[in-house]
Structures are given as C-alpha cells and as structure tokens.
Amino acid sequence: MSAENIPLPLVLEASEELTDLQNRRKAVAAFTAESVLAAHERSAVYAGLYDGQPAILKLFRGPNFKKKARRQKQEMERLATFMSTGRYRTPELLDAWVNLGITVTTRIEGKTLAQALIRASLGERDHLIAEAGHWLSRLAGPTLFRDTFAGKFWLSRKRNDLPRIQYPPDMVLARALLARLEALIPDVRGHSVTKAEIHGDFSPPNLILTETALYGVDIQSVAPQPLVRDIARFLLYLHIVIPQRDSGLKFGVSERDIDVMLGTVALPENERQTLLPFFIGLEMVDKLARLRPDHVRAAALRGAINRYLETV
Template sequence: MARRLEEAGAEDAAFSTAQVTELIREVAGKRVVLRGKIGGQPAVFRLYLDRVEDCTRDWNELCRIWPKMREGDLRVCAPLGFAPEAGVMAVAEVEGTPLLQWLYGAPETERARYLEPAARWLRAYTECTETEAAAQPAGWAKRAERAAKTQAFIRLKRVEKPILKEILRLVPLLDDSQWRFAVSHGDFHPNNLIVNGNMVTGIDCGGSRPAPIYKDMARFLMHMGRRAMIPSGEVYLGVDRQGFIAFCDAFRLSAEEREITLPFFIAVEALLRAETRNLPQSRVRRARQMSEALLGDLERIGR
C-alpha cells in the first residue's frame, strides 16, 4: 500500500501530502479502503488491486456527478486526488453515519426518517441522464435464474424456486413496455448513504453505464429487507412499504411501473444476491422470512 501511494504521488502532486491512519476495509485481491488525510483534509483512499481500470471509471463517474450534487442536502463526496496508473483515488471523508448503521441505533419510531430523503437522493443522481428504451425483462429473468442456482441453503431454494416462477410469469406482461434508464449509482444500499442531520451524502459512486432506474431502488429496499430491517414497520414484497412508496413518489412512477416493473425488479434482486455458506443462521432465517413475504405479494401481481 505504501508503494502504491508513493507511485500515486508521482502522478498527482496531491498525494505527496497523503497520510494514512487506518485500514477501513480490504476486499481480498480486489481493493483496499484507507482513512487518512490529504493536504490536511480528512480523506478516504481507494486502492484498486485487480482491475486498475476501475479506478478511472469510478473517478470519471464521481467527477461527472460532483458539479450537480456538491451543494444542498443531497450530495456526493468531493473528489480530491486521482492516480490512474497507480490505481489510487482519494475523496473527502464524509461526516456522519452510514444509513444502515444509523437505522440499527435509532429508536423504532424514528427509523423511517430517511426513507424519503434516500429516494430523493437517488432521483437527484439519475434524473440528468434519464432516457427511455424498450424493456428487457427476459434478460433480467435469466440473470435471476442463474443466480438462484448458486443459492447455498436448501430452505431458501425451496421458496426461491416459486419466486423465479413468478418472475417468469411477469416477463410477458413487461415485454412491450418502455423502461426508464439512467446512469446509476451501481451499488445503492443504505450504507453507501451517509446521514448527518438533514444532510444525505452518497459514497462509492461507481455506475458508468445506463441501467433501468428500478434496479437501484430494488437494491436499496432488498438490502434492508433481507436483514429484516423494516424502518416503517410496514411490509410489502418483503421490503419496507413506505420505502417502496417513497421511491414511487420521488420518481413519479406510472401505474405499470409501481404495480409491475418495480415489483419485478425487487423479485429479481432477491435472487441476484444469493446467500453464502458463511452467513450466520439468523441471517438465513431473516432471508427466508423476507422471501416468503415477497412470494405472497408477488402471486397477486398482474392477476
């Protein structure tokens, strides 16, 4: 890591002042995330290990969205330094608490506070690149089918099999639809939003290609749902009902988008993130409960 940061200093003078104080996260063989300072300013460093070109992709995406979301209550973190050959970038550290972490510590009566701001944040991120194109439900159904085959737990496979059947049933209902596409966040889950009072700041913005706008909504809702985190206490499709409504309202989804398209993507997302053997049994139990609730509502859609 020291060698990579030294190489970065040769590319971008900003890194010559870099000081690293803490290892935040290491994804073996892929990337390292560090905390420190650059030019005396608190910073987060990302070192790309296996796909150095991803550093350029993520940096370009951050620089694209930064001018549009640098002020107000809905923001992204500020870019500070970029060394593509070394595979290193630095961004300003954001004050606050990752949203999922905040949810676990908040009183139950206050947990729904950030559902609507989270939906508005995603809308602010996507609206400047939104386009329309023909729907591609069969392709997403195939992705879900492939992912379902990697599910490690028999008790989850038993409920995911009928979920896949419902996904396939919805495909013909969407074949002739128009979907909205936009450059997306790419990994929009609650811990990639940092909350601090009324301020909501997005981090790890890596999306660089247009994707259906419904995918990031489903990712956010399902990330909480499979952990049995239902901030409002109301469940629909295995996820938070008020969160579902917040995204529908923020994006002004049509009746078809609300009633079929977004539920379709929530079901797809449920299968895309297959649970692995190293998960604790409590997580598996929560995932099963989520899947059963999802299936119950899916069976009524479009009939």
C-alpha cells in the same frame, strides 16, 4: 492499520501494497493511512488523511485497474457539476493517479442512514427514507430516459447465481423465485422502463448524514440501469436489516416504506405495479446467493421470500 471483519492477511497485504506505491510515487505519500476499510481481489479501500484532510483512498486491482480508476475519476468529476452543493451531495474528488489505479476522495464524517434508521421513530423513518429518495432523484435526474424493458436478460443473470447456493432449502426457494419471475415475464416484457446513469448500489449504508447534507458514498462507475432496480435493492435492505414493524407487506417488503420512497421518486405507475415486484424478486435471488445459510439476516430473507411467493 487495522480493520474489523477483514482477514489479517488481506489487511497486511493491502498495507504493504499501499506502502510500496507510496515509495514509488512521492505524491501518493501525501496520504497517511489510518485504517483499511475493505480489501479483496478487486480493490482495497483506506481511510486516512490527505494533506491533513480526512480522506478515502481507493486502490483498484486486477487486469482493468487503470480503466476502473479512470471511470471513477470521470464519474466523480461529472457528479461535481451538480452534486457538490445543496442538500444532496457526493464527496469531492481530491486527487487521482489513474496509471496506479488510485483515487482519493473526501471522507465524510457523519452517521450512515442505516445507523440513523435503527433508532428512528416511525415519523423519523419516513423522513429518512424520503431523504434517500430525494438523493436518488438528484443523482438520476440529469440522465433520465425511457427505454424498452427486456426481462429475460435480468432473469438469465440471476440463473447464473444458482451454483453459489449450497444450502438445499435455499435452493428450493431460489428455484421457486425464478419460476415466479419467469411467469411475470409476459407482464413486464416490452414495457417502458425509466433508466438513468446510476451505480447500482443504492442502500442505507452508502448514504451518510451530516448536519447540512446527505451524501452518497462508495461511488464507482456508472451504467444506464433501470431506476426501479435501485429502489428495489433499497427496500429489500430495509426489510431484511431494519424492518418496519408497524406496516403491512407488499411484494414481500414494507408497504409503507414503498409508499414513502415512491412519494419522492418519479416512477410511472406501470413500473410501480409490474417492474418493482419483478426487481424485488431479482434482488431476493441475489441476496439468497450471497448470504451464508447461517447468517443473522438469512431467516428474515427467507421470510420475505415466502411472503413474496404467497402474494406476487
């Protein structure tokens, strides 16, 4: 097994861990690993074959590994009731061994939405973003509800990210962002917010296009979250990684991308004008804390933040 961009010791550790589990549980040996897709302290992800079928095996680690595997199993079973057919889908759960922290799902062969967007024309880009919006609407639809928004909670979470920022100019930007978000609290606190059981990781790399469907992958446990949060994350990813060159900016990201996405997701007008900029700002703080200062995307992120601070 091999994997790009994963330190070799982690790849070897993940390979040995899976082999040990397969020796202990014969049924797990039906999975033949071909590569390690991810490996860290919380989980390891393998691509391979399960009973001859292309599959993804996820091995949860840590003190709550059984609980995490159980929650993913339950979520995949729930999604199968309404996202196993049609245009907008999620992978099928093939098997699970909760006591071992293992789930196995079908491996979707296709092109990620991120890959498709790179070479897309303007019209194709609009279509692909709209498709992503339809997928999110399908996912969220059965569990949509209204709640009262408490902005301070989200702001306090992002303040906890500050110690991770070591580059002084980025710390200046982060503090300016947090100050701007603090100033927005009176405009968002107590507002009605649309929530749903969603995963919080809605982004182009986690959507795969096939000839017949659009799949959302890397599905884990869910929690009731603001729908606008996933939209903000998706839009910021687009602007930083696959920017729209022929569009004006709004809230620091492409205004055209915003319009296309919100043309497919039923988000009330008050959330579009108040909560969307608030969550885009939160996502900017999050990305600033996660990206290395010399990362290829860091300059684009700083540019988006500066534009956000000028206009929001």
